[in-house]
Amino acid sequence: MYQAVHFHPADLDLSSSRFLVTGGAGFIGSHIVEYLLQHGAALVRVVDNLSEGSLENLAHLKGYSALEFCEGDCSDAAFMAKMMDGIDYVSHQAALGSVPRSIKLPLATNQANVTGFLTVLNAAREANVKRMVFASSSSVYGDHPQLPKKEELTGNLLSPYAVSKKVNEMYAEVFHRIYGMEVCGLRYFNIFGPRQKTDGPYAAVIPLFIDAIRADKPVYINGDGLQTRDFTYVENAVQANIRALTCARETAMGRVYNIAVGERVTVLRMYEMLCEQAGVKPQAVHRDEREGDIRDSLADTSAAATNLGYNPGVKMNEGLERTFNWFLKS
Numbered sequence: 001m002y003q004a005v006h007f008h009p010a011d012l013d014l015s016s017s018r019f020l021v022t023g024g025a026g027f028i029g030s031h032i033v034e035y036l037l038q039h040g041a042a043l044v045r046v047v048d049n050l051s052e053g054s055l056e057n058l059a060h061l062k063g064y065s066a067l068e069f070c071e072g073d074c075s076d077a078a079f080m081a082k083m084m085d086g087i088d089y090v091s092h093q094a095a096l097g098s099v100p101r102s103i104k105l106p107l108a109t110n111q112a113n114v115t116g117f118l119t120v121l122n123a124a125r126e127a128n129v130k131r132m133v134f135a136s137s138s139s140v141y142g143d144h145p146q147l148p149k150k151e152e153l154t155g156n157l158l159s160p161y162a163v164s165k166k167v168n169e170m171y172a173e174v175f176h177r178i179y180g181m182e183v184c185g186l187r188y189f190n191i192f193g194p195r196q197k198t199d200g201p202y203a204a205v206i207p208l209f210i211d212a213i214r215a216d217k218p219v220y221i222n223g224d225g226l227q228t229r230d231f232t233y234v235e236n237a238v239q240a241n242i243r244a245l246t247c248a249r250e251t252a253m254g255r256v257y258n259i260a261v262g263e264r265v266t267v268l269r270m271y272e273m274l275c276e277q278a279g280v281k282p283q284a285v286h287r288d289e290r291e292g293d294i295r296d297s298l299a300d301t302s303a304a305a306t307n308l309g310y311n312p313g314v315k316m317n318e319g320l321e322r323t324f325n326w327f328l329k330s
């Protein structure tokens with residue numbers, strides 16, 4: 001999937017670079033792993049406790065000798081210290097996602113997202129890795145009304161999940177300041193694509209809709225459906241991670257970046273676009289708005305463009321088409 005991507009720099013040689021990808025058996029992590037293996041990384045070590053992810057997400061990559069899977073928990077300090085052995089670069093994706101889950105399970109969210117994050121960050125520091133890039137979230141914008149979202153303007157946080165990601169960002173900034181660690185965060189805006197989970201109570205909106213549309217079942221829309229999102233195809237998130245891990249500008253570190261496309265689409269319009277792909281239009285049933293959700297979301301991605309060279313190549317419609325086709329075949 002990643003052999004011919006436009007963003008792979010012709011002069012980028014990964015053959016002597018060793019990567020650790022936490023959460024690499026999950027949705028986004030498995031795409032980062034795939035890119036790294038397909039571009040010749042010397043080692044891609046995946047750490048995942050398989051609480052949400054699955055080895056099936058890596059099954060198509062098992063022919064790569066550079067892939068090493070280690071089952072374990074990111075909040076286990078002794079385990080993470082071992083996992084850093086020989087590692088140059090860390091991509092930290094492991095976390096418990098979902099705003100509603102965090103409202104139901106704030107302690108579990110904190111354990112995975114805050115304790116897990118700090119444990120990985122500290123192990124990376126002690127092992128003197130060259131750089132660590134981690135997944136943050138647009139949820140840190142909370143109730144700040146400004147659109148498009150600019151990194152420095154955040155509002156009141158609306159969920160324990162948002163708190164966990166904000167705490168990650170604060171720890172990273174402090175580790176950069178006091179230890180000089182090269183670390184940066186990527187605030188993802190609604191990432192979607194192949195391998196995203198369609199089942200379970202905390203599945204994201206696009207795979208849920210695809211699942212319902214394929215089965216010709218009603219599609220449940222929270223609220224009026226006019227809330228907007230900057231839906232972002234997963235290849236763009238992979239690009240952001242690779243650019244952040246490999247960019248030569250040290251001054252680009254010690255901060256966070258919006259990672260999105262910069263297109264704002266209502267949930268209702270997204271539903272219609274999927275129906276156009278499918279050639280069917282199952283009933284849309286409106287239900288209550290979800291607690292903790294933000295109303296509108298649109299990213300200003302100019303900081304990532306300027307500092308990391310990020311240039312999202314896959315627009316939403318193309319991403320939906322690729323995703324829908326992948327789910328049809330799976």
Ligand SMILES: NC(=O)c1ccc[n+]([C@@H]2O[C@H](COP(=O)([O-])OP(=O)(O)OC[C@H]3O[C@@H](n4cnc5c(N)ncnc54)[C@H](O)[C@@H]3O)[C@@H](O)[C@H]2O)c1
Nearest residue numbers: 023025026027028049051052053073074094095135188191
């Ligand atoms: N998908 C999105 O739209 C989105 C948006 C914003 C931020 N993010 C963030 O991006 C990252 C990846 O998200 P995703 O959508 O791929 O989710 P995912 O659930 O598919 O992947 C997360 C992986 O982390 C693993 N994991 C969870 N807790 C762990 C722990 N304590 N130790 C080891 N492994 C653990 C899970 O088993 C899973 O495989 C997460 O940090 C998430 O918060 C995702």
